[in-house]
Amino acid sequence: MYEPKTRAKLNEGEKVIARFDADRTTYIRDHVVMAVVLGIGAMIVLHYMGEVWWVGGPAAILAIGVRATYLASDDLAAFWELTDRRLIGPQNRQVRLGEIKELRSLGSAVQIVTNTGDKHLMKYLADKTGTREQIERHLGGGLR
Structure with missing residues (x-):
């Protein structure tokens, strides 16, 4: 399991699962x-x-x-980290996994859409499909 130092303070018991770097x-x-x-x-x-x-x-x-x-x-230099509870991105962006409504592929990016309509873009991914699938796996069986 991937265990890097994260940019945000992790909550008690929270673990980093993966890091997605710009390519x-x-x-x-x-x-x-x-x-x-x-x-x-x-x-x-x-x-x-x-x-x-x-x-x-x-x-x-x-x-x-x-x-x-x-x-x-x-x-x-931008990167996103997937924890067992949330996605943590550049400029202190944080999205709880339970708030994710939809994941969309846009070129080499994955767009994260929340239940409230907020949108975040994970840009310049070498493997956008693998990134999207890994996030979906941790949403508790995929998106609704």
Whole structure:
């Protein structure tokens, strides 16, 4: 069983089951895909506006590249921990397992939706399916 030091104080008897870290390869892949899609979109928009269309591709690649570089240190340091009672995430996010209404897959991320409608995103996961399945196993037999 995985027993790391957690960022939040654990309650008496609470145990960390797993840790889900952001993955560098997934982070890079997601930003490359975003740059390509936005670059093509920008070129199409510029073409229909009658502007120099080819500028859209390099501009989008540059913009997404700067964004990825600037945010990498924060995004890649983010991690979530699954305990036998809750999920503990970055910026002191905490979700009790009993409050989870739904888990959704979005790209390389898992979105956690609570009974009150709060949403949390576990981003840049190398194995989003395995992460989702592991959380569902600890919800007492899956989601309702």
